[in-house]
Amino acid sequence: MNEFKPYRRKQIAELRPYVDGEELSGSLERVSVSQEDALAGSPKVGDMIARNPKNHADQWLVAKQYFVDNFEPLHEQVAMSASAGAQAREEMAAREREAAANRQFRR
Numbered sequence: 001m002n003e004f005k006p007y008r009r010k011q012i013a014e015l016r017p018y019v020d021g022e023e024l025s026g027s028l029e030r031v032s033v034s035q036e037d038a039l040a041g042s043p044k045v046g047d048m049i050a051r052n053p054k055n056h057a058d059q060w061l062v063a064k065q066y067f068v069d070n071f072e073p074l075h076e077q078v079a080m081s082a083s084a085g086a087q088a089r090e091e092m093a094a095r096e097r098e099a100a101a102n103r104q105f106r107r
Contacts, residue, residue: 011053012074015062018047024061032060 018024024031024043031049033042046064048071062071 013050013071014053015048015050015067015071018043018045018049018061020045024049030057030059034061037061037063 022043024033031043037043037047040063042063043061044064046067048062048064048067050060050062052058
């Protein structure tokens with residue numbers, strides 16, 4: 001069996017509060033709720049809804065205590081510069097892959 005290992009996230013998370021009574025399984029917007037969270041009474045006030053920044057249709061519930069333990073708000077300018085930094089790293093990695101492919105092709 002594979003063991004779990006700790007990883008640090010590289011990206012800024014996008015979250016919003018759950019609104020009491022909000023329908024999470026509607027046809028336009030579907031939010032995944034884990035069985036464990038559902039058994040613990042979620043969705044409930046204090047929970048958060050997270051979304052994939054690259055696919056806004058991919059959303060899931062984050063339980064209140066997990067959110068409190070693992071997230072903190074960012075100022076808009078910090079979030080924008082972190083996003084720009086991630087984009088720059090992706091572009092640099094793409095250039096490095098292209099250069100490596102060119103070196104391999106020349107051999």
